[in-house]
Amino acid sequence: MNQTLLPVVMAGGSGTRLWPLSRALYPKQFLALSGDETLFQQAVRRLTSLADAGTQVAGPCIVGNEEHRFLTLDQLREMKVSASAVLLEPTGRNTAPALTLAALYARDDLEGAQDPILVVTPADQTVTDAAAFTAALREAVQAASDGSIVILGIRPDRPETGFGYIRTRGDGQVQPVAAFVEKPDAETAQRYITEGCYYWNSGMFVLRASVWLKALAQFRPDIAEATDAAWAQRKADNGFIRPGKAEFAAIPSESVDYAVMERCPADPKCGFTVKMVPLEAGWSDLGAWEAVWQVSEKDANGNVAQGDAVIESSRNTLVHATSRLVSAVGLDNVVVVETPDAVLVADRSRSQEVKKIVAKLEQRERSEGTLHRLVHRPWGWYDSIDAGPRFQVKRIMVKPKATLSLQMHHHRAEHWIVVSGTAEVTCGEKKILLTENQSTYIPLGEVHRLANPGTIPLEIIEVQSGSYLGEDDIVRFQDTYGRVS
Incomplete structure (x- = not known):
């Protein structure tokens, strides 16, 4: 039977438990924590490998954060993968609205497909046995083709208290789900392992787009109606699809599990069958530093x-x-993570609590919870390497053929020194080319722009001086990336 699969990658998380490596504006799914590719790239590659003689796999549908849109495109470009759609959430409303956006896209905008099967995965997991993963997903796709909701379950190898569990009836490759169970305490988790019919909830689902929309309308019509209203106001630009901002903010925040999954097995009259396919493929959600230690070479x-x-x-x-x-002596079960602007030292068994540090940073309005010292932008990146009263020094990289906005600053002047590559500098009415070891001066209040006309990355050192050096002292007049003030 010919059928179409739509890979759906949920990429909107913030990864606070992996701070300080993971930050809100550069979260863990975009980091290479396991292997050479980032977790997001691994997720995309796993799902796009499902095609066979009877199965057509559409380009991935990415549901992500507005703030991460250029990271998403850059990482897809590195893989030479074209997305069917990049759906941008203007604000986080949890996974149920995110999955609903993907289902609405599959219903209304996906060309050449009639009610495709959605293969849904978080963007922040890792799998070591790709062949076993593909085999399990194909089993799940077959089980979902009759209208069932299928979840992948992980057989637990330890009494984990940080995961939700699935209780099944029977055994085999496709098992009926009896119940979804909340995160247990340590004693209960040990009992689950002893009883043997409990699996970790992987957060990966396989189901038809129409099935999700019907189930959500039955159990949470408020979420279904509000998300549909936001979708009706969608706009497409620069390869992105944006639902209505005000309408999306009005959607109740809820997870897939709470909105639908947990309700189906508990209600025999619900009309939706929930099944589980066991996944034994070296899975980890890399949710905290403990999980990174678990999957790393020791x-x-x-x-x-x-x-x-x-x-x-x-x-x-x-x-x-x-x-x-970084050197360590005489430590036992400890995590030490160093970045240029922050160091974490934690008991490995309590690494789930790192998110409390991030919450405290937010309360104190400190930027370290949100930004790395090295900040990525659609045109490249900058690294604030030194700062003091009335001055700041940045190292800036501009991608080939990329251009910064035409802009002006009210409170600072800038000196630019080219380290490598070629810089095209607009300063007032003048436009000049600078190469290695050449420099220029941008006076306070002057309209200016930096571009890289070459085929190799441009790197410059920028020295700012003035009474105020905040990133918000930018007036943009023209911008390739839609950021005009």
Whole structure:
């Protein structure tokens, strides 16, 4: 039977438990925590490998955060993958509205498909056995083709208290779901392992678009109606689809599990069958530093050294160094994570609590919970390498053929020194080309623009001076990326 699959990658999370490596504006799904590709790229690649003689796989549908839109496009471009759609949430409303956007897209806008099967995955998981993953998903697709809702379950190998569980009836490759169970305490989690009919909830679902829309309308008509209203106001631009901003903000925030999944097995009259396919493919959700330690290569003492790290007389410890040498002596079950602007030291068993640090940073209005020192932009990135009263020094990289906005600052002047590549500089009425070791001066209040006309990255050092150096002191007049003030 010929059928169309629509891979749906849910990429809107913030990954607060993996701080300081994961930040709100550069979260864990866009980091390479396991292997050479980022978690987002791994998720896309896994789902796009499902095609066979009877199955057509559409380009992936990405549901993500407005703030991450250029990260998403850049990482797809690196893979040479074209998305069917990139759906941008103007604000986070949890996974039920996100999945509903994908289902509405499949219903209304996906060309050449009649009620496709959605293969839905979070963007922040890892799998070590790709062949086993593909086999399990194909089993799930077949089970979902009759209108069933299918979830992938992970057989637990430890009494994990950080996951929800699925209780099944029977055994085999496709098992009826008896109930969804909340995150248990340690004693209950151990009992689940002993009883053997409990699986971790992976958060991966396979179901037809029409089935999700009908189930949501039955159990949460408020979410269904509000999301449909936001979808009706959608606008497409620059490869993105944006639902109505005000309408989307009015959608109740709810997860897929609470909105629909947990209700179906509990209600025999619901009309929707929920099944589970076991997945034994080296799965991890990499939800906290404990999970990163679990999947990483270890030395004879159970230590994990990532980056420029030296570990001595320690056991079961993870040290992740980003920008400098980090050494550790005499540690046991500890996590140490270093970035240029923050260091985390935590008991490995309590790594779930790192999100409390991020919450405190937000309360204190500190930027370290949101931004790295190195900040990515659609045209490249900048790294604030030094700052003091009335001055700031940045290292700036501009991608080939990329252009910054035509802009002006009220409170600062800038000096630009070209380190490598070619810079096209607009300053007032003048336009000049600068190459390596050449420099220029942008006076306070002057309209200016930086561009890279070359085929290699442009790198410059920018020295700012003035009474106020905040990023909000920018008046944009023209911008390739739609950011005009």
